[in-house]
Amino acid sequence: MKKILQFILPLLILGIGFGGFKYMRAxxxxxxxxxxxxxxxxxxxxxxTLSVLSPTITLYGRVESPRAATLRTPTLxxxxxTQVIKVAVLEGKKVKKGQILIALEDKDSRLNLKQKEAELxxxxxxxxxxxxxxxxxxxxxxxxQALLKLMETxxxxxxxxxKKKLSSQAVLDEAQQAVERQMLTVISRRLExxxxxxxxxxxxxxxxxxxxQRDIARLELARTQIKAPFTGMIAKVTVAVGDxxxxxxxxxxxxxxxxxxxxxQIPSRYQNTVLKALAxxxxxxxxxxxxTKSLRLQLDRVSGEINLDSGGIDGLFRVNKRGHLLRLGxxxxxxxxxxxxxxxxxxxFEAVYGMNRIYKLVNGRMKAVIxxxxxxxxxxxxxxxxxxxxxxxxxxxxxxxxxxPNAMDGLKVxxxxxxx
Numbered sequence: 001m002k003k004i005l006q007f008i009l010p011l012l013i014l015g016i017g018f019g020g021f022k023y024m025r026a027x028x029x030x031x032x033x034x035x036x037x038x039x040x041x042x043x044x045x046x047x048x049t050l051s052v053l054s055p056t057i058t059l060y061g062r063v064e065s066p067r068a069a070t071l072r073t074p075t076l077x078x079x080x081x082t083q084v085i086k087v088a089v090l091e092g093k094k095v096k097k098g099q100i101l102i103a104l105e106d107k108d109s110r111l112n113l114k115q116k117e118a119e120l121x122x123x124x125x126x127x128x129x130x131x132x133x134x135x136x137x138x139x140x141x142x143x144x145q146a147l148l149k150l151m152e153t154x155x156x157x158x159x160x161x162x163k164k165k166l167s168s169q170a171v172l173d174e175a176q177q178a179v180e181r182q183m184l185t186v187i188s189r190r191l192e193x194x195x196x197x198x199x200x201x202x203x204x205x206x207x208x209x210x211x212x213q214r215d216i217a218r219l220e221l222a223r224t225q226i227k228a229p230f231t232g233m234i235a236k237v238t239v240a241v242g243d244x245x246x247x248x249x250x251x252x253x254x255x256x257x258x259x260x261x262x263x264x265q266i267p268s269r270y271q272n273t274v275l276k277a278l279a280x281x282x283x284x285x286x287x288x289x290x291x292t293k294s295l296r297l298q299l300d301r302v303s304g305e306i307n308l309d310s311g312g313i314d315g316l317f318r319v320n321k322r323g324h325l326l327r328l329g330x331x332x333x334x335x336x337x338x339x340x341x342x343x344x345x346x347x348x349f350e351a352v353y354g355m356n357r358i359y360k361l362v363n364g365r366m367k368a369v370i371x372x373x374x375x376x377x378x379x380x381x382x383x384x385x386x387x388x389x390x391x392x393x394x395x396x397x398x399x400x401x402x403x404x405p406n407a408m409d410g411l412k413v414x415x416x417x418x419x420x
Contacts, residue, residue: 043402043413045361046347048393053344055375055387059286059334061264061317063326067230067256071101073245074223077216078108082224084243084251091237095228095254102239102251106224113221116214123207130203134196141189148186151179232256235328255328262288262297262317264334269373271313275302277339286317286336296320297334338375345393346377346385351401358388359407361398366411369393 076082086103089095158172235253239245266274277284284299296319303314317334319326326332351358356373359366371388378384393399400413 038412041404041411041413042416043361043400043404044416045398046351046401048345048360048395048397048399050343050345050393050395052340052342053346053377053387054340055338055344056335056377057267057270057338057375059264059266059315059336061262061332061334063260063328063330063332064263065255065257065260065328067232067259068235068253068328069229069255070253071226071229071251073104073247073249073251074220075247077220078112081244081246082108084239084241084245087237087239087241089234089237089252091234093234094257095232095234097228097231099228100225101228101234101254102226104224104226104245106221109217109221109224113214113217116210116217120207120210120214123203123210127200127203127207130196130200134193134200137189137192137196141186141193144182144186144189148179148182151175151182155179226251228254230254230256231258233328257324257326257328260319260323260326260328261300262319262332262334263303263314264317264332264336265310265312266302266315266336267312270338270375273338273374274299274315274336275313278302282339284336284338286334288332288334290322290325290330290332293322293325295322295325295332299336335378341374341389344374344387344389345399346387347399348401349384349386350403351399352386352388353403353407358390359400360393361400361413361415364412364414366400366407366409366413368409 073082083105084102085105087101088099088103089101095101155172155175158175232254235255237252238250239252245251274284278299278301286297286299288295288297297317298320299315300318301316303316306313315336347358352371352373353359356371358369358371360369361367369390369392371390371393374387374389376384376386398415400407402416404411
């Protein structure tokens, strides 16, 4: 009996367990299958309006001047260095053309000038003596030639007397020697007269050289007074009274504050538009804010070269008014107005992804549109909008202006009740 129970009991337990499992399976509650729905993102949209607008672009520029100079120590012919004895201006001061800014020690230059002037006086005196000598030679040769004729006549007479044995040979020889000496005197005088032009040319050449040396000495003396080359403003003073400076050392910097201009880089994507406008004679205007005042500028020209590491071409803007408010090296933010263009769409910056992509709403889903960035504009309420153009944008298309981190083609969206 015991063995039968050991065999039947396990089978009974298994039967009870299997029956319980079938009962629980038959009596369990039935749930509906879980449906996975696609997520819908809430966005705001703006209808497309094609307009004729004047785009503006934001540029960042630096004030500079085509008339800016660094004044340096002049070339010193007598000394290696000289001393600063006067500094008449300070940084930030306005000066007029020709105004003395810095004075250098000038004693050596004055002495040098006196020496050159004395040399010139000496040469002028030599020229005067040469002219007087020539006049004397011209007058003297007439008498010497007349005296030579008399001597020759006397020799002829003595020869006749000598033939008649009325005069000795010694007297004739002595008279002949006197004629020869007089002929040498006449020849020498003629040579003096002939060489007069050469001697005078030499003296004039010396005088020209002396004049040049005197003018150089005067110029060097004048250069000991550093004067303003034009009316402007002192940017920087690098010396003080008592400093010793060498030739070529920097003394101060000056710029013409009436010729200031602003250099700003025009991005390459706007380069063709700007160059075309300038070629057609269009005057491109720009505005900037400085000291709470509006500053008007005009694009005067573009740079002649493009740096390899730059993202565009430099534009040089002329300041029309209030240029006195600017300082050399100051940074400005410019708003450059471009010519009017058609079929432009104004959108908030949040609508643009990357450099050239937006999305429009098509059948409840996002569709990417490649756009061309034309510029910007400021609205009446002070906000900025980006102006774009694309052949894929038509009137009343719905552009999504909500920035989504996972934006992609085909993403399901729905329009918010609040529309812009």
